[in-house]
Amino acid sequence: MPTDAPIWLALVTSIAPIVLLRAIWRKKSAYKFATIGIALALFTASVNLWAKAKGWEFGLVYAFAATSLTAWIAVALNHERKPRLRNSSSLRMNPKINAIGKQSTRTKTLPVALLKFLMAGPLSGLAACIILLALGEALPVNRVNQLVITGIGFPILWAAFSVWICSRQAFINQTLSILSASLFSVGFLLY
Amino acid sequence: MFSNEIVKRGLSAHSVIGLTVGALLYIICLTGTLAVLEHEIERWQQPTIPEFETLNAKAIAHSSNQFLRKTQSQAESLYVVLPTKELPRAHISDVETEYYLSEQGDLIAPPVEGFLHLLVDLHVHLHMGETVGIIFVSCLGAMLLALIVSGILAHPKIFKEAFRLKLGGQKRLEQVDIHNRLSVWGLPFHIMMGITGAFFGLVGIMATIAANFYYQGDTQALMDDVYGADPVITAPPTSIISEDSVEKALSYFSELNGDNEQKIKPIYFVFQKLGAENHFFEVAATHPGRLIYSEIYRFYPNGDFMNYQQLSDGSTARQIAYSVYRLHFGQFDNPLVKIIYIVLGLSLTIVCVTGINIWMARTQQGERLKSAWAGIVWGTPLSLCMCAILFLIIEVNSIIDFLLVLAVNVVIAMALNHEERSQRTLKTLLSASLICLTLIHSIIFKEVAFSGIFALINSSLLVTALIILFNTHRKQNSSLINNTLATNNK
Incomplete structure (x- = not known):
C-alpha cells in the first residue's frame, strides 16, 4: 500500500x-x-x-x-447569479426582520447602553471566570487540569453570558442572576 | 430549528455585539490571516540574510560566546534559535538585543523591526501595549465566540439554506448568503480561533484570580504548576559556553531519534542564568505529530541530560495549554496547513465584513457611512501595503504611519460618498500599491527577488493585485450593463 x-x-x-x-x-x-x-x-x-x-x-x-x-x-x-437590483425601494425586505434589526441596534439612552456594555463585557467576563473556577473546584481532576479547563471554558461562558444579556432590551434579571451566581461562587471558593 | 422568539433574541444580540466589535475583529482577522505567513514575511523583508538548514555545535557555542563578548549581556537567558525548514536562518537573542547568524556562528546583522513587527503587533495587541493589548484582543476572541453562539441562534434555516448561494440580486440577500455559508461551514475553525485567541490573554487574568484563591496570590507558583518550574541545581559559575557541552546535548537527540523516520528536532537553545551557580541550559525540540510548541529538554552545564519539562507527556492540561500557539497560528506539519489556515482565516475576515454589510443594508444606512466602512475594509490592506512600501524605501514603519494612511483612506472613501465608487477606488489603489511593492522589492533586492521563496511571494503579490483589479473592473462592467438594462426596461 x-x-x-x-x-x-x-x-x-x-x-x-x-x-x-x-x-x-x-x-x-x-x-x-x-x-x-x-x-x-x-x-x-x-x-x-x-x-x-x-x-x-x-x-x-x-x-x-x-x-x-x-x-x-x-x-x-451551487451558486446562482442574478443581475444586481440597484433601486433600494424595490428591495424585498422582510418587515419583521428589518424591525428587529433596527430595534436591536437602537439604544434608549446612553447610560443604558453603557451599562449593557459593562455588563455584557467586563463584568460578565469576571463573573464567568469566578463561576468557572468554582465549577472547576468540583471537577474530579487535579488542580492543574482544573485550571486549564477553566481557562478554556472561560471565553465560552463569557460569550454565553454576553449573548444572554445582549439579547434582551431589559437585562436586569440576567444581570442579577449572573451577579448572584458569581457572588455564590466567591463564597464557595473562599469557604 | 429555533422558536421565533429565540431567533429574534439571537439576532438582536448578534447585531449589538457585531456592531460593537465588528471593525476591530475585521482588522484582527485580516492581520491574523497574513500573520500565518510570518516566517515567509520575515525572510522577504530581509532577503539578504544567509539561509541554511543546520547549525552545528561549534557555531552555536561560537555565536553565544561572541554575543556575550560583544553585548556584555547580563540577561538571565540567552536564546540561540536554530534554522528550520520553515525559517532557514539562525538568530541569537537575550530578548533586548538580537542578531542573525552565519552558518559558522558569526553575528551578521540585527533583525529589523519592520513590516512584520507592525503586522504581528496589530494582530496580537493592536499596538495598545503588550499586557493591555493582549487582554483586549483576547476579549475580542471571547466576543467572536459570542457572535458564533448568537449567530447560530439567529439562523432559523441553517439546514434549509446549507448550500444556497445567490449572487447578484438584492445586495442584502447576497451578503446574507455569503455570511451564512462561510460562517456555518467554517464553524469548527471559527470556534477554535475564538477559544485559542481568547486563551492567550485571558489566561493571565484567570491566573491572577485563581492565584488569589489557591496560591496566596503567587501567580508564578500557579504558572510553574501548569507549565513546569525551573530546576534547582548547583554548578561552578561560568560565562563561557563550551562546544563540547552543546555537542553532547545534540548527540542526546541523535540517540533519542535512533532510526525513527520522524524525528524530534531541536529548534532552540536557551542558556539559563549564565554566570550564576545555578546555570544550566535547555533545548526546545518539536515532536512529530504533536501540536505542543516544543518539549523542553534540560542539560547540566557539561552537557549531561538532566530531565525534560513533560510538556509532551505530562498532565493533559499542560499539553493542551502548550498546544494553543501552533493550533492558533497554523504552524505545524507542512506548508499546506498554512494555505488551509489562510483560506479559513480569509473566510472569517469576509464574515466580519459581510456581517456589517448586512446591517448596513437592512437598516438602510446612508452612503456616507457605507463609504466609511468601505474605507476601513479596503483601506486596511491598502495601509498595510503602503507601510510595507515605506519600510522597503526608508526603513520606517510605525503604527502612526498605518493609522495615518488608514485615516486618509477612510476620508477619501467618505469624500466620494458612494459605496461602490469608494470600493472601486480603494481596490484599484490597493492593486497599484501591491504592484509597486513587488517592483520596489525586486529593484532593491534584485539579486534575490526572483529566486526561491522570494519569487513565490512576489509573484503571489502580483497575482493578488491582478485578481483584485480584474474583479473590480468586471464588477464595474457588469453594473454598467445592469444600469443600461434597467434604463432600457423603463
Missing part, C-alpha cells in the same frame, strides 16, 4: 459526507435520515482515517478543515 494511501482515503471520506448532504439538500435522495446517518458515519470514519494518517492532533484539524473546504466548494458550485 502506498504511504500516502490513508491520506487519500481520509480525503475521500471527508468529501463524501458533503456530497451526500448536498444530495439530500437538492432532494435527490429518497432516504433522508438514512443518508444523514451514512454521512455522519463517513465523517466519523474520515476523522479516524485522518488521525491514522497524521496522528490525532493534526488529524482532527485536517478532518474539520477538509469538511469546511469541501462544503464551500459545494456551495460555490
